[in-house]
Amino acid sequence: MSDTISREASDELILEFKSWSESIAKSVARSWNLDWKLDGMDGAAYEALIFCARRFDPARGVPFKGYARKRIHESATEAARRSRGWRRGAGTQKRTERLAREVSAELFDVFPELRSGFLPYDTSVDGGTQGQRIAIQQLLIGASVIATKKGVEAALPDEAVDFKRMASKLTILHPLHQLLIYKVYWEGASLRGLAGEWNTDELNVIREHTVILKFLYKIVEENQDTPPPKIRPGLRDLLGNVVIEGEVGKIEQIIQERTK
């Protein structure tokens, strides 16, 4: 049983952090060129703030902002994606801008730490400017995979050529790595959720994902053949279980189906 705070204390939190939650909604609206009030992000952020204030348990040792930010941001982005402004923009915006907005919305699902206001974290890097640079590289290649997925799914055969180039790079990956990418980028599974499904520690899956993105960045940047990364020890138990030896990778299957 958690020890949530009193109603009065919860009301005080709402008053104290109301303008802060509004600033989150405004940032979301600004980034996607929407109106934070007309498109309902003000209400969504406020509702999330109330939800968090009612359930806040100081005994857990997490400051209120740290606890509530992710949920408020998520609520605001969901409202944005459902808004009339989002749909209205779909018809009037330039194709690149519209696709960029769709890709960015999915990036939050792949890198949930962004919602908390942090760059993706790489345990092998100490941080600083180099850590920022590696985080940016991961976001760029992650966005590239999402754009590839959207391109492969939606583009006409002649338009899909550019997307297929990236997709073909994905097929170099081991079938287990292809499955990881498919589950996260195509099916929208979270890395934590996938770890649960595969009955393994979430750090194993998070680190494997980081290794895959680093490899993809390298082969796209250098544009030359490089051996794909091996399955790290933490996930080797899944071989023969989640994927069977000799099986065609999931991404490769999709490409084959699309090119039939």
Next chain:
Amino acid sequence: MSDEKDNKLKGIKETRKSTQIDRTKEISNVGKVDKVKQVKSVSSVGNIRKADPASAITKAKLKSLYAMIDQEADKLFSNAENDEEKREIVKNAVKMVLESAAEDDE
């Protein structure tokens, strides 16, 4: 009287080395473990991350992060194979997420 004096302990004599440990006897019975009472609360682990202020996205940092996005995207898509449109989509998508995630500076 002299006998009483002789019975006093004067010191510990040299101990003998243990040569063997007797075999343990079979455990005949293990008491039942009491039912675990309900766990009252579990503290949240919180974000397992180093306290690295460089990874926090703030509005003050956006300009330098955008510059980094431009540099890295140019490097990433420097090959002629990669088309301009995709570069723009990917670059703008990453800029959008950072703008959306940026926290006001305190």
